[in-house]
């Protein structure tokens with residue numbers, strides 16, 4: 001069966017919850033053991049003190065270690081991602097930082113794509129650097145040999161510990177070839193040591209891009225965005241192999257940055273409508289992009305659906321890696337910051353706010369908002385200038401969106 005058919009039931013047994021059709025919120029810090037022997041057995045499994053016996057299930061102990069809302073949510077997210085396992089967190093940043101902390105150590109090199117989400121960029125360049133992790137950047141358009149040479153020239157090739165990729169990049173929608181990253185990782189992998197690839201899949205997943213199938217080891221999410229989908233919660237997730245997620249969950253237990261039961265329950269509810277929401281958002285985005293592309297006040301549209309053969313490798317990656325152009329787009333307005341601000345201040349239906357992926361459409365100005373902490377010269381090089389506006393398209397009637405954008409552009 002398809003994931004959307006299973007989101008209402010998968011992993012939940014009504015008979016364990018008084019027959020309730022919906023999974024209740026297990027708003028509890030701790031769980032009662034039937035006996036001391038049972039408590040001992042649960043801890044032995046949770047702490048890896050012995051292997052599980054055939055048919056032995058890990059028991060519920062304490063909500064920092066496990067909780068039914070989170071476990072069912074993780075099983076359901078794994079279905080979308082076709083992953084062996086998943087771990088959910090209290091934010092996208094906690095999912096990202098936990099994976100980086102678990103799989104990198106002082107002296108390692110992280111090779112990452114650019115531009116990155118501001119929080120990730122800051123974590124890599126300020127926090128990881130402070131604990132002795134080196135960083136090297138590559139971007140869309142660089143060919144594989146060039147990237148391999150950059151790693152070799154850094155003198156740190158032997159210490160390459162992870163490749164971290166954000167694709168499509170926020171806010172430019174530029175694409176990185178995940179399969180090609182696997183080949184780069186393999187080039188530096190010594191026998192028995194696989195260099196992991198982590199992909200921030202927030203923009204496209206879990207519907208339209210499946211990084212694990214393309215050679216990545218981790219698919220990371222700000223679940224605050226499409227997965228949550230209603231701009232009413234903060235959460236994160238990571239999907240991958242059982243072995244890798246076990247390591248992630250161990251560190252999560254120690255850092256205590258798992259999502260709470262209430263957030264888990266809200267996400268379960270969100271997953272029931274995930275596909276409908278995302279498909280409607282993508283259909284709206286296609287119309288909005290077409291409108292912007294032909295508008296005299298618009299200089300350029302950054303949207304995967306406008307790519308064609310003339311865009312060369314970017315178009316090839318889009319065709320190979322995605323099943324939809326998604327619902328995120330940016331555009332350059334004719335003018336600069338003043339014109340961009342006038343447009344943003346004139347919107348009536350679309351709200352001026354950061355974040356993305358929710359049911360309501362949002363607009364923001366990356367250069368002075370989400371990416372304001374990133375070096376100006378670097379942003380310019382990445383085409384993120386004062387004239388760029390980012391739109392996250394929601395589920396409204398598309399005619400109302402066009403009307404709102406049209407009247408704001410007229411101003």
Ligand SMILES: Cc1ncc(COP(=O)(O)O)c(C=O)c1O
Nearest residue numbers: 091092093117170202222224235
């Ligand atoms: C692409 C991307 N990754 C990660 C994050 C961080 O997620 P959170 O805000 O849920 O911590 C964001 C937040 O905007 C994002 O846009």
